Amino acid sequence: MTTLAAKIAEIETEMARTQKNKATEGHLGLLKAKMAKLKRELIEGSGKSGGGGEGFDVSKTGDARVGLIGFPSVGKSTLLTKLTGQFSEAADYEFTTLTCIPGVYKYKGSKIQLLDLPGIIEGAKDGKGRGKQVIGVARTCSLILIVLDAMKPLTHKRIIERELEGFGIRLNKRPPDIIIKRKDKGGLNIMKSQSLEMTKMSDDTIKSIAHEYRISNADIYFKSNASADDLIDVIEGNRVYTPCIYVINKIDQISIEELELLDKVPHYVPVSAKDEWNFDELMEKIWDYLDLIRIYTKPKGQIPDYEAPVIVPRGHSTIEGFCNRLHKALVKEMKYAMVWGTSVKHNPQKVGKDHQLNDEDVVQIIKKL
Ligand SMILES: Nc1nc2c(ncn2[C@@H]2O[C@H](COP(=O)(O)OP(=O)(O)OP(=O)(O)O)[C@@H](O)[C@H]2O)c(=O)[nH]1
Ligand SMILES: [K+]
Ligand SMILES: [Mg+2]
Numbered sequence: 001m002t003t004l005a006a007k008i009a010e011i012e013t014e015m016a017r018t019q020k021n022k023a024t025e026g027h028l029g030l031l032k033a034k035m036a037k038l039k040r041e042l043i044e045g046s047g048k049s050g051g052g053g054e055g056f057d058v059s060k061t062g063d064a065r066v067g068l069i070g071f072p073s074v075g076k077s078t079l080l081t082k083l084t085g086q087f088s089e090a091a092d093y094e095f096t097t098l099t100c101i102p103g104v105y106k107y108k109g110s111k112i113q114l115l116d117l118p119g120i121i122e123g124a125k126d127g128k129g130r131g132k133q134v135i136g137v138a139r140t141c142s143l144i145l146i147v148l149d150a151m152k153p154l155t156h157k158r159i160i161e162r163e164l165e166g167f168g169i170r171l172n173k174r175p176p177d178i179i180i181k182r183k184d185k186g187g188l189n190i191m192k193s194q195s196l197e198m199t200k201m202s203d204d205t206i207k208s209i210a211h212e213y214r215i216s217n218a219d220i221y222f223k224s225n226a227s228a229d230d231l232i233d234v235i236e237g238n239r240v241y242t243p244c245i246y247v248i249n250k251i252d253q254i255s256i257e258e259l260e261l262l263d264k265v266p267h268y269v270p271v272s273a274k275d276e277w278n279f280d281e282l283m284e285k286i287w288d289y290l291d292l293i294r295i296y297t298k299p300k301g302q303i304p305d306y307e308a309p310v311i312v313p314r315g316h317s318t319i320e321g322f323c324n325r326l327h328k329a330l331v332k333e334m335k336y337a338m339v340w341g342t343s344v345k346h347n348p349q350k351v352g353k354d355h356q357l358n359d360e361d362v363v364q365i366i367k368k369l
Contacts, residue, residue: 063111067137079116080114083105170233188215209228209235
């Protein structure tokens with residue numbers, strides 16, 4: 001019996017052997033689809049894929065969850081201890097950390113949960129070390145910090161990215177603009193936005209990928225220049241789209257010239273966990289990438305509570321989203337809301353539950369009698 005891993009290896013070899021050109025594009029697309037299906041089987045077969053497992057079942061607290069991912073001994077635990085005050089053992093040997101250690105720090109009135117995790121290595125997603133549990137936890141984070149050692153080759157960055165990608169995590173990427181409407185009959189209907197030129201994938205490739213997934217009747221609508229990987233992501237459906245910051249640690253060990261070279265890395269922050277260098281920039285960047293906003297509540301006849309803002313993701317910053325953070329029944333009890341701040345023309349202004357709030361708005365909920 002051929003194992004899943006062997007089947008995956010077989011396809012990988014075939015992909016490597018196949019030259020990339022117009023004539024082979026369809027075949028490559030098909031191989032990618034087959035690979036995606038096998039990888040899903042591999043992950044599902046391993047039991048839990050949504051995190052968890054002994055020592056990894058940490059409950060969410062605070063306003064956002066941020067995970068530390070990287071090779072062993074890059075300084076993840078040192079960073080957790082220094083940023084949150086939560087002790088996590090650090091030592092100069094690999095795999096010091098064996099479980100998930102949560103810590104919390106406060107920033108701009110929010111509580112950020114930071115998770116220290118065991119180091120991962122190449123092949124983690126296929127079952128090496130505790131890789132699967134680690135990446136399973138990474139899937140539950142609103143932001144991933146990939147920690148790199150400034151003394152080690154930058155090729156490590158790509159290896160970690162591949163491990164996360166292989167587990168369905170897409171870093172600093174938006175979900176592809178593809179809509180698939182399945183139907184009972186009518187065959188495959190490929191549609192594209194006006195004047196959109198698809199340069200990464202031909203109609204034949206689209207058809208062969210759909211066929212591989214037994215999609216024979218559907219409208220497939222493309223709004224952007226998608227690749228075969230994008231189409232497979234949308235069909236597979238279980239991808240998570242997570243922002244990511246590259247934290248380059250141990251800069252106390254490198255020269256200014258070497259530090260300047262790192263400037264080419266997008267989404268990066270250089271730090272020294274040991275010496276607590278550049279923590280301000282790191283925390284600010286974490287805040288930016290989490291894309292959270294602060295809403296101050298104003299009880300009737302009192303001044304707003306500026307100490308304890310309600311924190312909501314910018315994408316869920318309606319009055320309704322704000323109410324739901326306080327308690328579930330509130331939006332039903334609400335008659336209207338008064339808002340002060342940049343989201344309104346008049347201060348204050350009466351608004352309904354669909355009103356979109358901005359960072360640092362002040363809100364007073366007026367209840368029905
Ligand atoms: N020079 C220097 N050493 C550091 C820095 N941060 C961590 N270290 C050292 O690097 C070694 C590994 O640190 P850890 O915090 O245990 O690294 P880790 O990534 O948690 O390692 P694992 O749990 O084994 O995956 C320790 O000897 C730390 O003292 C830093 O900023 N500069
Ligand atoms: K270590
Ligand atoms: Mg550690």
